[in-house]
Each structure stands twice: as C-alpha cells, then as structure tokens.
Amino acid sequence: MNKSELPKTGLALLMLMLRTSDKEHVIGSFEVEYLEIYSKKGRLSSKIWFWEQILLSLLPLLKVQLSWGIVMFGNYIKTALRNIKTQKTYSMINITGLAAGMACCILILVWVFYEFSYDRFHKNQDRIYRLVSDYQSGSRLLGMSYTPLPLGETLKNNYPDVLESSRCMFFRMNRLESGQSVYYNTTFGYVDPSFFNIFTFPLLKGDPAKALKDKYSVVITEKIAQKLFADEDPAGKNVLLFEDKIPFTVSAVIENPPKNSHIQFDILMNTEISNDRRKKYNLKPWVTNTVNYILVKEDFNKKELENKITTVIKSHNVSKYKKIYLQPLTDIHLRSGLNGDTPNFDKGDINGVILFLSVSIIVLFIACINFMCLSTASYIKRSKEVGIRKVCGASRKDLIKQFLGESLIFTFIALFFALILVNIFLPVLKQLSGKELDFNLVSHGYFALAVLIITIGTGFLAGSYPALFLSSFRPEVILKSRFLSGKKSRLNLRNSLVAVQFIFAILLITVTSVIYFQIDYIDNKDLGYDKEDIITVYPPYKDVNRDAFREELLKNPNIKNVSSGFLPIRGNYGHEARKINWEGKDPESKPEIHWFPAYYDYLETFGIKLAGGRFFSREYPADKNNYVINESAVKIMGMENPVGRRFSLNGKEGRIIGIIKDFHISSLRVGLEPFVFQFNDGYWFIIKAGRLNQPETIKYIEKVWGKFLPDRPFEYRFLEDDINKMYRQEFKTGTILRYFTFLTLFVFFLGLIGLVSFSTEQKTKEIGIRKVLGANITGIAALIIKEFTLLFIIAFILSCPAGFYFMREWLSNFVYKIDLSWWIFAASGIITMVLCLLTVSFQTIKAARKNPVDSLKCE
C-alpha cells in the first residue's frame, strides 16, 4: 500500500471497516477527493470533509462487513459439515474422544463445585469463623475444634469486631420420645440463641429471636416434625428428651439443614441444657470446652483479633491451649483435619479435590491433544481446498476464522454429546461418592460459565495450530509445518504431544495400581487380632450383668465367645492413662500410655496372643484390680520382668499379671502404641459369631437382648465394617479414580487409533511400494511400531520419577504401607505398552494387507 496523505486515525478506522479486497480502491476514492479539496480549499476543509465522509460511511460499511460475514459464515458451516461427512471415521473418533474427555471433566467439576459449595449458603458466610486450637495432649500437640466454653462470649463482650458468638455442640445417638414413638439416633444440637443470627437456617414456623429463649424449648427440623406429628401443627407440643425423659416444648420448626452443610442436626436446644448436664463433672468454665463460632465485622483485623484471643487465654490460665486460630467457615469442610469435628461430619479433603481436579485437566488435555493432532491430519487432506480459497482471495484472517470456526463447531457438537454422557453417568458418580451431586446449569451460573469456557477454550486451543500454520501464505511455513504430521524430525511437536499423553497414561495406571494395592494390603494385613465375624453392640445407659448375658448367648452353638470393652479401633487420642506408677519407676519419667478397658475373655474372643503371664481370669477375683500391658508399653516403660510388678493407675493399686502381644489399635495410619488394660465391665458388647448362618445368629442375639433390655432397640454392627469405614475416604477415592482412569485411557487410545490410522494412510503409497519390492507384513508393521516405541520408552522413563514422588507422598500417610517397588512401575509401563502395541499393530496390519495395486493407483 502506498503511503497515504489521509489523516492517520481516520485511515486506520477505514482500514478496520473494509474488507481486504475493497481496501485499495475505496481508500483511493477517499484520497482523490481529499487531495482535491486540500489543494482548493486547504487543510482544514479537507479534514472536515474527510471526517464527515467517514461518519456517514460508518454504518453502510459495517453493513457490508456484516452481510459478507453472514455469507462466509454460511459457507464455513457448509464446508465444515461437508468435511465431517466426507471424513466420517476421523470425525467420529475426534468427536467421541472430545466428548468423553469433556464429559469426564464436567463430571469431576460437578463434584469439585459441590465440595467447594459447603456452607456457602449462609448469608454471612464470609464473616463466620470457628475458633480452633492447638491443644497439648500429653506430649502431642493436637489440632482441635474445641475451645474453652466462655471464649466466644468473652470475645463478643470485649471486642467490637466480634458481632455475635455461639457455642455449638452436636451429638448423635440420643433419645427422643413423642407420644407413642421413640427414636434413639436423633442428633441433638446445643446452640446459643444467637445461632440464628450467625447462620442462615431459616425457620418455617416460629420466631428466631424467641425460639430458644426458654431453656426447655426445642426447635425441630421439618423431617422430625413430619416423623413425630405428620401434618399436625407441632408448635407448643411436648417431646421427651434424653434417657431421663425430660419434657421440652416445641417452639419452632426449622428447615432441614442442606446436605452441603457441615452442621447437621435433627433438633436444636439451648446450650444451657448441655451445661447443666455437665455440671456433675464439676469442671471450671474455662476448662470445659465447646465449639465456638463467631460472626465478625466486615473489615475486621484478623491478626489483631488472634492476638487478643491469646491475651484472653493467658489471662485465664488455660495453658493446655497453646494457640487459638480463626478458621473460616468455608475452610471447615475441606481443610479441617481436626480432632473432635462434629459427628455426621462428612469430612472432605482438599487433597482429594486437587487430585481429581488434576485428573480432569489431564483428561481434557489429552482429549485436546488428540483433537489437535487428528484435525491437523485431516486438514492436510484439504490442502487443495485451502489453496483454492487463497487463490480466490481469502485472506489469512479469513482462513483462520474458518479453521477456528470449524474447530468450535466440533467442540460444540462434542459438548452436546458430553452433556448427554454426563446426565447418564451422574447417578453413578452420585452413588460412588455418596454426595448429592446436582448438574443444573441453569441454577449454577458459575458452573455454566466454566463449562462454556472449557468448550470454547478447547475449540480455540485445538484449532489454533492448524488455523495458524495452514493459513499461512508463505509456502515454506506450510511445508515445514509438516512437523506436526511429518515424521522427519524425531523431536517434532506431534511426537512430543504423543509422548506427553503416554506419560499421563502411565502415571494414571501407576497411581491407580498403587492405591489399589495399598487398599488391598490394608484389607489383608494381619492386625494382630481376628477381625472377622465380630458383632458389636453399643451399650445403653442402663447396664446389664455381662456374665449372665454371656451365658445366655453361649447357649447358641453359633456364638463362639462374648466379651466387653473398647473396640480395637477406638482410636488413641484422649484416653491417656493418668498417674501411672509402678515398682521401680524412675520418678522423672512420664511415659505416655493409653488406657484400654477390657473384660474377661477379651483375648480369646479376638484371638490375641499373650507374650507372657495371663489375662484377667474369673479364677482370680483380685484380677479386678490388676493390669495387663502390651509389649510396646513394656518397652516404653523400660521394665524388666514386668509380670508380677506392682502397678497403679490413677491411684488404684494392683499388679501386672500379663503381657499382650502388640496388636493394631486404630488405623494403619499410625504405628503400634503402648496400652495398659484395666479390668472393666462396661463399654461395647463384643460377640464372636460363627462363619455360617449369621442372620440366624443375629436374630438370636436380638432375642436375648430383648430379654435383658426390652425397651432398647437392638442395633449391632460388624467390626469389619467399622474398620473399613476408617479407610472409607481412600476406598472411595480409589474406586472413583479407577473409573476415571479407564475413561482417560479410553480417550487416549482413541486418539492413538486415530493418529496411527492417519499415519498409515499417509504411508499408503510407501507401504504399497515396499510390498511390491518384497517386504512382508511383519516388516511393514515393524516400521510403524518402531516409531512409537522410542517415544514410549522416553515417556516411560520420564514418568517414573513423577509417579514415584507422588505415590511416596500419599503413602506417607500410612505407617503401614506397601513397598513402592520397581515392579509396579514396570508393570504399568508394560501394560500400557502392550495395549499401545495392540492398537498400533491392528491398524498397521490392516494397512499392510492392502493390495499394492489399490495403494499405488494414481489419483
């Protein structure tokens, strides 16, 4: 373009509004008259004329652009659809792979969004904090969700930043009676009246200001209202709570707390009730604990408040709370690994979320790469069309628009199928994860936006390469751009992308296998006791003569043994044995030993072995005051010849009569701990049943139970189920991960098939010639396989350190874990390789068998 005399800004504007083919002559038209007026009437007049022309021409020129835009749009769509029809196989593979990848991604996002949505329905959600602490328990510093009872209120009264505070405690398994019905597993919540000011749990009936004013009033949820009173108005009715059947009046009905709330309850009462019931323990207020929530001002100073809290703590001399923090409400579900979190607490895990988010990105990435490779490959076939378009006057921009447009069409078609897939598989995911997942684009604006961004992003990303390179007007760029589809240079882009996919595939297989093996190991590890066929029943407040109960039960031949005490999965925080003393103890030493109550027959019921001495026995009535310790305890106490030594716990004197071989108490995440067993006839009923006829055995136990405790519901559990529950998070993660790995591998192999078939197609002539010259099928197949093998080896080598690192991190959560031996990596690599080889071979053999006459026909 020659240099123009027209004002620069105006010229630029004109350039914008004109199509390439029109630029020259239209601008020329402007110039001629502009110069004429310039020479006749001077600069100003010509400028005025020019801008007047531009303003008046603006609309018409835009109309021209628009009309052509519509014409070309129609053409691009027609071309795109025509091309899909012509290259049916590629298109199908492409769309399937993309749809699967997008579906995977969306499913994971639904879950991730749900996990992040916990507790966000409260109006004040960004100003609510829970007070949590680092608590000194023995020599350990534990993260606790408990803080001193009066702390919240003290803060509210003394610091204007804190607007409201509420103590909240939630307990399951409580007795609720109304009229004729009795329920034993109601969740009671003890809260302050300010609870309703902090949290958004709307009342269906009643006034939040008055609901808990009266100490003996209770707020029930819709669910309970329906259960107890059906359609009658619950207001003012009486219910009897606790074992002592205390009457309470229903003052309000509250909406059921949503599933994505960490606070779950069936009824709410005033905290004072809980305080009253704890009075018998005679604890000072600052030593008693509770869960404190506070509501703060908009622009409060977090640091300052935390410092003030430290001051308050110090002034009340509660040294066991080493530090107290403000935990944001929205952090509780995912980032809280604290002890004492409320029951019904559906603990989430930020690491799990990150893991799945990464998987979703990986899947999408692999799908995009496949899409990019395949579509570029198919564009090469269309080089004639591209050439003709260029000759007919298409500009670079036009071609880019066309290719990107086609790519977007693909992605939106894939999105359509992906949404169908999501709807089909969402119930499966719901079941696997146990969450109330909801896929509702309409109501979740952010989510719909995310999905849209993913679709458009994928389209742009995948379409960018072909769009940018194939539209180039410089022939050498296009010829060189064969580096995506060509095979000349080893280190070309396509090969690197395929290698990256290999790496991800291998990693996924490795991770899934390791998790699978670890879970298998946990399942089968010898815990030092027999966990099978153990039925446990939680004792009621009213107790029972354990020996009489046992005798009655043993009448049934299907019952092997009966005992009582803690369960081996009780967990080992708290329950420290206090004030331990023994003969020969060094007065300075303060060993930490856990307390474990057990009854006669405990060892036989669980098949636990003794390392020396004996267990509590009916033959020695003095055993009621004696103790048994485990091997770890012996070690930590540094005792020699422990059997027979005098030992005292909390002042109770007795002797050590036996040493138990260590067995695992609590999960395999922790090591063996020292325990002292004290004779006790309370806590769980433990029944060892026979392997066969278990339903009948359970019926029998229920009958006996009914004889001893006629007004208690019989609720039993199998110990194995409880043990598995400890690893529930890992189980769930493992299962879900397995499904997604399959899906990702599906997408990956789909892409591989596409790539290979294209590669072989490109080589059709070469294969034909080789055959003519005498090559056999194996030789030809070997050609193609060779290419991929090297890639694969590189990918494998690169994936090992990454896999090793991640799995070691994860396994470090467990004290007892599998060895991360080399063969796991080797196996994953071999599996992937074998699958790849099968895929590749299938295609190449198909190509190799083609008749050279057909391959070498002139087009």
Added chain:
Amino acid sequence: MKHLTSLEENILLSVYYLKDNAYLISIRNHLKEKAGIDLAIGSVFAPLDRLHRKGLLDTVSDKPSPKVGGRTIKYYLLTDKGIEALRERQKVISKMWVDFDTLNSKA
C-alpha cells in the same frame, strides 16, 4: 424479480451510462450531477457491493490509475442479470407512469 431500491436503480443506471468508466468515484459524481443525490463514499459503496453480491454487477480490477490517485481501480460492469433488472424496471415505469403528462395538466 427482487425489488430494487431507488438508490440501487440509480446506481445501475449510472453504471449503464458510464459504460467502461464506471468506478466508485465516477458513479458517485454521476449521481450528484444527474440526480442531485449527494452521498458519502461509503453510502455509495454499500449498495454497489450489495448489487455485486446479488449478481447484478460484476467487478474488474485494473492496474493502478491516476483516476484514483495511483491506486488499483475497480470497475463495475452490468451483468446480464443487471441488464434484465433494468429492463424490468423500465417496463414497470412505463406502465406506472403512462399518461402522466395528461394527469399533470389536469391538476
């Protein structure tokens, strides 16, 4: 037959009269001189382009010419369709405007 706007009709006529010399500037000037229609360059270009798209006009690009300040010039030509359109228009006009003189004098 699709309907032409009055402006489009005038442009087609201009192209007809200008014969080999019909380009953006000459067409615009012709409209101004003969019909008193004074439009911005873009406002003439748009209907020109539309006629071209509809197939009533054809374009020919020629080598740089002083007529457009040394830039390449684009000439517009009537296609068969374009001529046909003008003929139709003429028929309609003669039918609609018949006896107009008589009408005029009576009023």
